Structures are given as C-alpha cells and as structure tokens.
Amino acid sequence: MSQDLENNNQEPLEENTNQEVITKITGMYKDWFLDYASYVILERAVPAIEDGFKPVHRRIMQSMKDLDDGRYNKVANIVGHTMQYHPHGDASIGDAMVQIGQKELLIDTQGNWGNILTGDRAAASRYIEARLSKFALEVIYSPKVTQWQSSYDGRRKEPINLPVKFPLLLMQGAEGIAVGLSTKILPHNFIELIQASIKHLNGKRFTIYPDFPTAGIMDITNYNDGLRGGKVRIRAKISQQDKNTLVVTEIPYSTTTTTLIDSIIKANDKGKIKVKHIEDNTAENVEILIHLPNNISPDKTIDALYAFTNCEISISPLCCVIIDHKPHFIGVSEILRLSTDHTVKLLKSELEIKLDELQEQWHFASLERIFIEERIYRNIEEEETWDGVITAIDEGLKPHITHLKRAVTVEDITRLTEIRIKRISKFDLDKAQQKIEALEDEIAQIKHHLEHLIEFAISYFEKLLKDYGEGRERKTEIRLFEDIEATKVVIRNTKLYVNKKEGFIGTSLKKDEYVADCSDIDDIICFMQDGTMMVTKVDAKTFVGKNIIHAAVFKKKDKRTIYNMIYKDGTNGNTYIKRFAVTSITRDKEYSIGSGKAGTKVFYFSANPNGEAEKVTVYLRQVGSVKKLKFEVDFADQLIKGRGAKGNIVSKHAIKKVELKEEGVSTLKPRKIWFDNVVKRLNVDERGDLLGEFKGDDRILLITQDGIAKTIIPELTTRFDENYVLMEKWNPQQPISVVYWEGERERYYVKRFLIEHADKDELVITDHPKSQLELVTTDSIPVLEIIYRKQRNKEQKPNDEVNLEEFISVKGIKAQGNQLTTEKITQLNLLEPIEPEVSITEEEEVLDEEPLPKDNEADSSSESQASLFD
Secondary structure, three states, X not given: OHHXXXXXXXXXXXXXXXXXXXXXXXXXXXXXXXXXXXXXXXXXXXXXXXXXXXXXXXXXXXXXXXXXXXXXXXHHHHHHHHOOOOOOOHHHHHHHHHHHHHOOOOEEEEOOOOOOOOOXXXXXXXXXXXXXXXXXXXXXXXXXXXXXXXXXXXXXXEEOOOOOOOOHHHHHOEEEEOOOOEEEEOOXXXXXXXXXXXXXXXXXXXXXXXXXXXXXXXXXXXXXHHOOOOOEEEEOEEEEEEOOEXXXXXXXXXXXXXXXXXXHHHHHHOOOOOOOEEEEOOOOOXXXXXXXXXXXXXXXXXXXXXXXXXXXXXXXXXXXXXXOOEEEEOOHHHHHHXXXXXXXXXXXXXXXXXXXXXXXXXXXXXXXHHHHHOOHHHHHOOOOOHHHHHHHHHHHHHHXXXXXXXXXXXXXXXXXXXXXXXXXXXXXXXXXXXXXHHXXXXXXXXXXXXXXXXXXXXXXXXXXXXXXXXXXXXXXXXXXXXXXOHHHHOOOOEEEEEEOOOOEEEOOOOOOEEEEEEXXXXXXXXXXXXXXXXXXXXXXXXXXXXXXXXXXXXOOOOOOOEEEEEEEOOOOOOEEEEEEOOOOOOOOOOEEOXXXXXXXXXXXXXXXXXXXXXXXXXXXXXXXXXXXXXXXXXXXXXXXXXXXXXXXXXXXXXXXXXXXXXXXXXXXXXEEEEEEOOOOEEEOOOOOEEEEEEOOOOXXXXXXXXXXXXXXXXXXXXXXXXXXXXXXXXXXXXXXXXXXXXXXXXXXXXXXXXXXXXXXXEEOOOOOOOOXXXXXXXXXXXXXXXXXXXXXXXXXXXXXXXXXXXXOOEXXXXXXXXXXXXXXXEEEEEEOOOOOOOOOOOOOOXXXXXXXXXXXXXXXXHHHOOOOOX
C-alpha cells in the first residue's frame, strides 16, 4: 500500500492521535475518474439534443446508410459493420438495434423482432433482417450538411451528429444511467409533435404529453413538462366482459403481460384480491382474461387491481440531454423548441447548399452555351500549348460574359475543354436556353424559401404529417384518475377476534369472540367500558384496553356511522347522553369519548351504520326521594355532534341499567350523490353533476347508446366505462319514453315502459344490427318535434309535434312499440314537456335534521343544561 501511495503522490495530512488519517487522492486516480464519468455521460448513456441519438444508435444508423441499397440486410451484418464505428461488443449493438426496430419508425423490420407486449425477446441477429425506412431516409440523412470526425481507431469518418430534421428524441424517448445522473425521456405522439412544432414556428403556445406504444390510460396531472419531480400515472385498460370475467386489453408502459400477470398472482396470494384463474390470449393485441369467483364485485376488483398490482404504475420522467458537450436538465417543451429551431437551421443549410449548386449549374450552362454558340472552340485549333488554349478560350469568352454572376476561372475553362465533339455537333440552342431558364426558376424558388424560411419549415412539417402521419394517432388515453383507497377495495380474507374482558384484539385469537372479516391493511376501532376509544392496525394480537364494549373495522371519513352512548361522567358525576361520529384519529392514541374523568362508566353503547336512533329504557337506583325509577329516552331527540361533545344530561341520580326498548330508523338526510364525468365516478364531494338524494334502497337508472337499460345501487366504487345517454335517480313509477330506429323495417318507433327487473340488463330496442337508439327521456308528458324531409316535386310537409303520452300507452319493456310515421324524417327533437296537473290533497311538512357537525366539535353549553329526565 505504501508503494501505491508513492506512485500516486498521495500526501498524508498531519496525524492527530484522536482522529483518523485523512489523505488526498491526486494524480491519475482523480483524472481517471473524471475521464470515466465524462465518457459514460457523453459517449454512452445520455442522448444529444441535436439528433436525439446516443452514440451507439447514431453509429447503427450510419452503418445502415453505408449498407443501404433498398434491400434487407441481416442484422448480424449490420452489427458487424457498426463495430467499425463502435468500440464495444456486438451484444450491446444488437440490443440497441432491436430497441430502435421495435419503435417502428426508423427501421423496416423482417423476422421475429420480439414483442413489447409480452416481453418476448427478438430472434438471434443472424435470423432477422432490417433496412432503413422511407421516413429515416428523408429525415435523418443529409451528407452535405453533416459534420464528420474520425472513428475511434482513425480508419473511418463518422458523423458527430446526424442532421435529423424532426423531434426524434421526444418521439422515441430515451433512458440511460450514467455516473452521477440518469435520464428518462418518455415517448410522445408523432402527430402531436409535428403539430407542436408548427405551433412553435407560428409563435403559438403548445403543450405535449407522452404517448406509449402499449397504449393504456394516463393521468398527466403531475407531468411537470418532464422535469425532475414530475410523475405520470399509467393504468391498464380493464373492462368487464361478464359478471365473473374481466378483460385487460391495454397495459401500462414499461410492463409486459408476463410481469402484469405475475403481479396479479402475487396480490392474489397475499389476499389483496381474489381471482379464480387467468388466461393470457395475447398475440398481436393484448387480451388477458381474469376470471373471478362468484359473489366478487367486478368493480371493486378493478379498483383493487389498480391499487395492488402493476395494472397501475407511476413513472417519474427526468429529461437530461447533452447540449454543448455538457448534460442539461430541461423540460420536453424546451427540447421540442430546440429541436424545431435546429430543424430550421438544417433546412436553411440545405437550401443554401442547393442554391450554390444551382448557381454553379447555371454558370456553367451559360458558359457552355456561349462556348458552343459563338464557336469559341475554333480559337484553339492553332494553339500548340495548354496555356495558349486557356488564353484563347478566355479571350474568346470576354465579349460575352457580362451577364454572368461571377468571374470565369481556369477550372471553368478546363471543364469547357472536356466537352466532347459529339455533344458540340448535336448542341440544341433552344434546349440549352430552356435548361438555363429552368435553373433560373429553381434558383428563384430557393431564394424565396430562404426569404420565407419559417413558412418553408412549416410546409416541411406539414408534408411529413401528410406522408407519414397515417396510423400514428394517439394510443394512450389521457384521463384524470380518481384516488383509490386501498382499504375500500381490498379483499377481507382474514377473520378478526376479540377478547373483550382482557382487552386483546387480533387475528390469532381464534378461541375468542369473532368480530368481522378484515384485511391486513385495515384499521380497527375499539370502545372500552371506561369511556375510552382507540384505533389500531390489524395485527395478530394487540392490547387496546380492558372491558371492550364494541370493536369493528374502522372506516376513515365515515360520517354515516353514528355512535349512540349513555355514560356516567366520573365516579359521582351526572349521566349524559350523546350521539357522535368518528371521522379521523391518530392511530394507537387513546381518546376519551366522555370527559376523561376517572371512574367514567358507559351504561349503553350502539354503533349504527346509517345513523339509526333507537329508544331505550333507563332504570334508576332507589336511593333517597327518587320517585320515578323508570323512563324512556329517544336518541332521535339528540343532535349528532362531535366526538368530544359532552352531551345532554339524562339524570343526576344513580342509574341502575339501560335497556333497548325499540330499534330505530335512520335520522340522517338522504345522501346527495354527484357524477364526475372527468374521472367517470360517483362521489359525495360535489364534483360534477348532481344525480339526486339517495336513501338506502334508491337506485340509479342507466341507459346506454346501444339501448341497454339497467338500474344500480349507487356505490362509490362503481366504474362507468361505457357511454350512457341517460343517468339519473330512478323513479320506479316514472315511465321511460324511447324513440329508436328499427333496423329491419327501417322506420322510427316509439315505446313507453317501466323497468320490470331492477337487477337485470334489458335491451329496450330490437336486436337487429342496424337498430339504434335515437332519443330517451323520463319526462312525464314528453313532446316530440318531427321535421320531415322534403320530397321531390312535393310541398314541404310542416313539422309535427307529438304528445308521446297520448301517442302510446305504457307497455312492457320487451314491446316493440308503435311506428312513429311512414314519412321520411330529417330530424327529431325533444321539446319542453307538458307539466302534469297536480292536485294537492293534504299539506306536507318536511322536517330537516341539523347537519352533521365537524369532528371534535364540543358541546360547550352541556354543563349548564338542565336534566332532561329527573
């Protein structure tokens, strides 16, 4: 070791007896690490902003151009040729080429190139073939504007950057890990990138979002332009095939059907979801069938798949690119702007080169015409030296070159001497002049493009869109995701038990009292006889407090479960009655649901899932002058308050016991439910359209565009993937009116019906393939406007208004209905309905309960309240 320190000039600092020796690392160790880090960042892992390629990809594309003859080449041959440019092994080149080929943009592939959906690898490079696509040939290569450098061994020239005239980096995406940094640029949509480039050239604002070859559904709320700290959530597309089968048709980016199925099996083994078996029928398109056991909710299972499996993943982008030989972290919008500006620069360079070439062609064509037309070639017949020949031609040209754009050089005269006698003899002056005029037109056009460079660049992008945009529409659907609470969708596969006397609760107490089914991520709420409460996580065995009077699975933010309680406040205190909800707590913290005094005792306790308010009988002890030893208390008379409220006094005298007299009914208002069309979910948070106020047995009426009618219980976990033309609170007594096109008879029909089976999907139009729903309404007396088509040689028939209640009576849901008319119809419209006559027979009085107060709202006046029952 001492020898190594000498060789590397390491100088130890002064040694302190109480500290470790600190040494400086200098010399080649310091230089080598910096060189290595720079090499990995610049030459291996991070793409360049100019062309969007890493070095290995750039060298592959240059090799394919070297070998390009329009036919397919063996990939093994291309890999071998690339090794002339790339100083690494053939395996890395082959893998990189497969990545390019699977993106189906730059390379036309032939053979088994693997499958990004299943994760199957490509065949060996000796079995598969490739050639450059037409898009690559048009967009990537332009040797005259390419800057070149020597290859690693100095034997060949390779491009520093390829002149890519397209935001290729954003189209293909990139991923790499270097020394001290990494990059992850997500792929974007071909059409949207071109449209964004055009907007940028027009000085307009634009926004671009990822688009993945595996499709799926994506939430880009936190994309943050691809910068550090951003995130996209991607979900598989899952639909319900029947009541016991789910089908996955699209998967998240960076997953495969194999990894997806493995994650589902793992979640099933852990008891998070319950699956019967899985079939993978994926070929060209994804098709994974997930078969469910009976009595398992498909909607909840879909949410559980998103919560516990790779059916939903998060990807954190990190846009790092090489700019001026340094890594830079920039957003995707800035990458697109830089790429578009670079494309304009390349187009300008190509135009300028083309202009120079055309001007040179015009110059020589003009010289050639003068040389032949003026017979200057005869001036050299008597010249015996080369210098004499040059001088004779130069002297002969001078009287005729005043209109040329530049001076005549020796090289120009030399080219004139190389014209063959046969060409001179067949020279056509008119054709020569036409060629010169054609060149002048091209020169004028090029100059016009240079003067209007932005318009030219826009036309270039529009041409790319027209030529190559077909079939490249967005695959990934952009949608806002609703937050899925794992505790609401997890399968409860464990049984919970409680030892009330000793105060233990858990899943291992199988000899004690059964409480409920639960999962390992649930929380448990427990109430004790001494007026305390605790919420704890499910475990094998947990001590919460002796003399447990109630235990259950805890639901966060649950305002509908109401606890009714009568308790004594301390050893000699009064007895109070209260109703409260528990919506939020700190886990494993003991709370007092009384006043927290020692000697507090609960006489009566009940948990009511829908706010039921029962009647109880209170028995007093016969002490002193107490006359009334028994009376009734109705919890419906009490307001629902916060957990910390003290409550109202039941009695100042000692209570012997409290017994249930009569079960109660819910005292809560009907629950208002909204439908959020953005995330396509029901909610109680006032997002979207209000569907109505729902009691326990109320349902939602749904009718699809395909004519399927059904009713459902309004559960917040229900998924709405179909397009519904009607969604409202269902009134079983309200007729539904439908106008539809009958495919077999090719006529419009009208029918009115009631839903006969609440739990059954019913087809309300005929099953002919051409039958389609036109209008649907639940108005009591709907009015339909008919606009007739004008018949040839006939007067226009005036519009009709039809009262559908009078037109047809309410019939069975399977009835075909009545034909609307035999005339040709242009349009059908629903007009304002007729209001039915209402007779008021008795006055109705509606009593509204007080709204549920927020948690921890204390009853500050309870101490001063008089006793309700003495």
